[in-house]
Amino acid sequence: MKSLYIHIPFCKKKCHYCDFTSFSGREALMPEYIDALEREIYLLTTNHYPLTTVFIGGGTPSILSPQQLRRLLNIIKNNFDLTNLKEMTFEANPESLDREKLSILQELFSEAIRLSIGLQCFDNKYLKDLGRIHSSEEFLDKYTQARMLGINNINIDLIYGLPGQGLAQWQNTLQKTVALKPEHISAYCLTPAKGTMFDYNNVSVDENIASDMYKFTSEYLPANGYGHYEISNFALSGRECVHNKIYWGNKEYIGIGASAVSYINGVRSKNVADLGAYLKDAGKKSLVEESESLDEESKLGETVMLGLRMRRGIELTQQIESKYTDIITKYKNDGFLEIADNRMFLTQKALFVSNTILADFV
Numbered sequence: 473m474k475s476l477y478i479h480i481p482f483c484k485k486k487c488h489y490c491d492f493t494s495f496s497g498r499e500a501l502m503p504e505y506i507d508a509l510e511r512e513i514y515l516l517t518t519n520h521y522p523l524t525t526v527f528i529g530g531g532t533p534s535i536l537s538p539q540q541l542r543r544l545l546n547i548i549k550n551n552f553d554l555t556n557l558k559e560m561t562f563e564a565n566p567e568s569l570d571r572e573k574l575s576i577l578q579e580l581f582s583e584a585i586r587l588s589i590g591l592q593c594f595d596n597k598y599l600k601d602l603g604r605i606h607s608s609e610e611f612l613d614k615y616t617q618a619r620m621l622g623i624n625n626i627n628i629d630l631i632y633g634l635p636g637q638g639l640a641q642w643q644n645t646l647q648k649t650v651a652l653k654p655e656h657i658s659a660y661c662l663t664p665a666k667g668t669m670f671d672y673n674n675v676s677v678d679e680n681i682a683s684d685m686y687k688f689t690s691e692y693l694p695a696n697g698y699g700h701y702e703i704s705n706f707a708l709s710g711r712e713c714v715h716n717k718i719y720w721g722n723k724e725y726i727g728i729g730a731s732a733v734s735y736i737n738g739v740r741s742k743n744v745a746d747l748g749a750y751l752k753d754a755g756k757k758s759l760v761e762e763s764e765s766l767d768e769e770s771k772l773g774e775t776v777m778l779g780l781r782m783r784r785g786i787e788l789t790q791q792i793e794s795k796y797t798d799i800i801t802k803y804k805n806d807g808f809l810e811i812a813d814n815r816m817f818l819t820q821k822a823l824f825v826s827n828t829i830l831a832d833f834v
């Protein structure tokens with residue numbers, strides 16, 4: 473059983489903080505891009521892989537026209553064994569989602585569909601500052617349409633630590649989000665990525681305010697029924713993201729599309745990110761830009777680093793204990809790591825500074 477990720481690298485406009493592989497103003501290439509995805513899938517699916525999860529991310533997958541979306545979903549249906557499919561996540565932004573696309577998702581993937589909508593926050597002023605091109609009203613309209621069409625597994629993506637945003641404004645966003653009762657909420661701290669407009673303008677995050685926002689989030693959401701199951705992810709019971717848990721469990725997955733990463737048989741490989749090169753090389757071996765065969769030591773380090781992102785942590789095997797004795801002792805003494813019932817996990821106070829801790833294991 474495998475998990476499949478498909479990358480759609482098109483956005484109507486580039487947000488001011490984002491360095492994901494996504495291009496604006498290249499929508500004319502979308503039909504050609506779907507042809508290329510199909511070629512890449514043909515090359516892969518000689519075995520007609522059985523899939524447990526599919527994740528269509530980006531970029532902005534909802535930017536595809538209804539016809540292009542239908543075609544992409546049919547390519548997946550025709551080339552993989554979906555008998556045991558548990559979840560099919562589709563990422564969407566409010567400005568490009570509509571009733572017709574929602575109906576196509578429902579028609580072709582019905583019960584498995586999981587919609588992930590990028591809201592980021594409820595304040596239109598901050599949305600504008602982020603370079604987002606939707607309003608909170610537009611989000612509400614599309615969220616309501618999805619519910620009316622019977623989509624019963626929805627994630628809302630949020631970002632905190634925005635320039636000028638105070639704790640009260642973030643609390644307001646969380647309260648309005650919870651009132652909608654989505655099944656899942658992701659809340660990430662703003663990261664002005666290198667080379668972005670925010671980076672160029674030296675926009676930085678106030679760590680003290682962001683830390684208060686994170687603390688509030690990790691108390692408020694669980695108090696409202698959302699289990700805090702990963703550093704930045706919260707879900708109602710039984711609604712954790714199955715696909716992302718494959719990544720955090722360091723399990724195998726196939727990535728299709730420009731810049732997509734695959735992890736199969738201990739080899740991690742990454743497709744070219746350049747759109748022109750991807751369109752030219754999809755379906756050929758030259759598509760892979762980087763490839764690394766992980767030895768046992770690297771695999772173990774990644775298993776620990778990824779597994780500790782989950783609040784339930786990892787099983788503390790003898791191998792892990794002996795390889796990381798010093799690091800474990802240090803962080804345990806500092807109150808950042810805890811061990812109970814033969815499992816090791818990050819403590820609450822470690823979560824906001826987890827990047828530094830996790831990096832020590834690889």
Ligand code: SF4
Pocket residue numbers: 482483485486487490491492494530531532565590
């Ligand atoms: S944040 Fe999302 S919508 Fe904005 S540019 Fe990046 S991928 Fe596109």
